[in-house]
Amino acid sequence: MTGTGTSSVGRSAELFARAEQVVPGGVNSPVRAFRSVGGTPRFMVAGSGPWLTDADGHRYVDLVSSWGPMILGHAHPAVVEAVREAASAGLSFGTPTGGEVDLAEELVRRVEPVEQVRLVNSGTEATMSAVRLARGFTGRSVVVKFAGCYHGHVDALLAEAGSGVATFGLPSTPGVTGAQATDTIVLPYNDLDGVAQVFAERGQDIACVITEAAAGNMGAVAPDDGFNAGLKRLCQAHGALLIIDEVMTGFRVSSAGWYGLEGVAGDLYCFGKVMSGGLPAAAFGGRADVMAQLAPAGPVYQAGTLAGNPVAVAAGLTTLRHATPEVYTALDANADRLHGLFTDALTEAGVVHTIQRAGSLISIRFAEGVGRDYDDMRAAETWRFPPFFHALLDHGVYAPPSVFEACFISAALDDDAFSVIADALPVAARAAAAATAPEAS
Numbered sequence: 416m417t418g419t420g421t422s423s424v425g426r427s428a429e430l431f432a433r434a435e436q437v438v439p440g441g442v443n444s445p446v447r448a449f450r451s452v453g454g455t456p457r458f459m460v461a462g463s464g465p466w467l468t469d470a471d472g473h474r475y476v477d478l479v480s481s482w483g484p485m486i487l488g489h490a491h492p493a494v495v496e497a498v499r500e501a502a503s504a505g506l507s508f509g510t511p512t513g514g515e516v517d518l519a520e521e522l523v524r525r526v527e528p529v530e531q532v533r534l535v536n537s538g539t540e541a542t543m544s545a546v547r548l549a550r551g552f553t554g555r556s557v558v559v560k561f562a563g564c565y566h567g568h569v570d571a572l573l574a575e576a577g578s579g580v581a582t583f584g585l586p587s588t589p590g591v592t593g594a595q596a597t598d599t600i601v602l603p604y605n606d607l608d609g610v611a612q613v614f615a616e617r618g619q620d621i622a623c624v625i626t627e628a629a630a631g632n633m634g635a636v637a638p639d640d641g642f643n644a645g646l647k648r649l650c651q652a653h654g655a656l657l658i659i660d661e662v663m664t665g666f667r668v669s670s671a672g673w674y675g676l677e678g679v680a681g682d683l684y685c686f687g688k689v690m691s692g693g694l695p696a697a698a699f700g701g702r703a704d705v706m707a708q709l710a711p712a713g714p715v716y717q718a719g720t721l722a723g724n725p726v727a728v729a730a731g732l733t734t735l736r737h738a739t740p741e742v743y744t745a746l747d748a749n750a751d752r753l754h755g756l757f758t759d760a761l762t763e764a765g766v767v768h769t770i771q772r773a774g775s776l777i778s779i780r781f782a783e784g785v786g787r788d789y790d791d792m793r794a795a796e797t798w799r800f801p802p803f804f805h806a807l808l809d810h811g812v813y814a815p816p817s818v819f820e821a822c823f824i825s826a827a828l829d830d831d832a833f834s835v836i837a838d839a840l841p842v843a844a845r846a847a848a849a850a851t852a853p854e855a856s
């Protein structure tokens with residue numbers, strides 16, 4: 416059956432209660448806990464194509480796609496077969512394997528500025544290692560990042576800042592030291608003048624600028640025309656490296672990621688999500704002269720017991736090999752179709768909104784006009800999202816459980832899936848319209 420009604424989540428509730436005893440907050444990654452939308456996180460037991468099935472037997476159209484990786488849909492037969500085959504041949508050797516070379520070649524072939532890659536286990540490791548390499552290569556310590564961009568939970572990159580042109584980072588989470596945070600400068604996204612000013616003041620100290628190729632972790636926020644190119648120009652002029660984080664956009668928004676849409680070459684790139692095929696795998700790479708500084712070729716240390724794991728590599732490589740031009744056409748078409756359904760339902764219900772797009776990344780901003788930075792995205796009527804989310808969930812659509820996360824489309828979404836979405840959205844839009852702002856405290 417499709418559609419749940421909140422009364423029938425007994426198995427998920429039971430599992431969550433057990434989880435809370437032995438796992439902090441009951442989850443292994445915070446957004447999964449539904450804190451910002453309330454209610455019981457659904458424990459999934461199976462996925463097939465565009466569908467997820469939870470522990471109580473409810474089926475949902477999946478608009479999360481495991482936060483990105485599942486562009487082909489769940490349990491794609493070729494990927495499952497490749498994983499089965501790789502697993503049968505041994506789970507891990509701690510030696511080089513041919514599959515790693517195939518995957519590295521595939522990444523290098525797809526993204527022209529990437530001459531060499533190193534495989535790691537998560538996007539966090541990729542960004543952490545890229546920043547270390549940039550510091551090692553330049554002999555400088557300062558990292559510039561943008562508010563609202565997420566690069567995994569790397570200490571130096573969690574540093575946050577309030578609004579302002581050039582705020583020096585303060586630790587925004589306990590456990591990140593002041594020293595780590597003061598080496599991080601946080602600037603507003605899409606503010607090239609702010610970046611130019613910081614380079615004018617501290618250019619000699621700046622090792623790198625790290626940016627999401629297109630922002631997808633504050634909702635979808637595309638870079639303004641010329642923003643990434645401007646970052647590139649400033650980095651080059653001051654001898655800093657530009658790290659383009661394509662963990663989310665890579666191999667999703669086009670066969671060559673955001674680079675394929677925009678063509679601005681970074682010095683280093685970070686990849687994850689889609690290239691993992693749904694198992695733990697990620698990568699960083701870029702200019703050969705920079706990558707040559709990595710151990711054992713060079714002095715910058717970086718390593719991993721399970722890096723290049725043969726089963727994960729098989730999942731990633733097979734996913735990429737099946738991510739044909741037709742798949743990217745389907746991803747774009749499905750994003751456009753969802754966009755149209757969002758617009759129609761919210762307009763019909765009289766909800767003020769803007770659909771944010773960055774390629775096939777898509778999210779809803781409950782406000783007039785396109786949001787260009789984190790302040791814009793936070794200033795929207797975000798309180799309209801929880802009832803919207805829960806109405807979708809109750810009617811069989813699993814959207815990301817946070818207003819600051821983009822929807823991840825899969826190529827597997829078909830007419831059946833879209834008809835469930837089309838039926839659910841008007842109810843969700845009316846719930847958003849009926850939402851009331853929280854009392855100012």
Ligand SMILES: *Cc1c(COP(=O)(O)O)cnc(C)c1O
Binds near residue numbers: 567568688
């Ligand atoms: C998801 C994400 C990361 C972190 O990847 P993990 O595999 O979760 O560590 C880094 N950067 C961006 C842009 C992401 O979306």
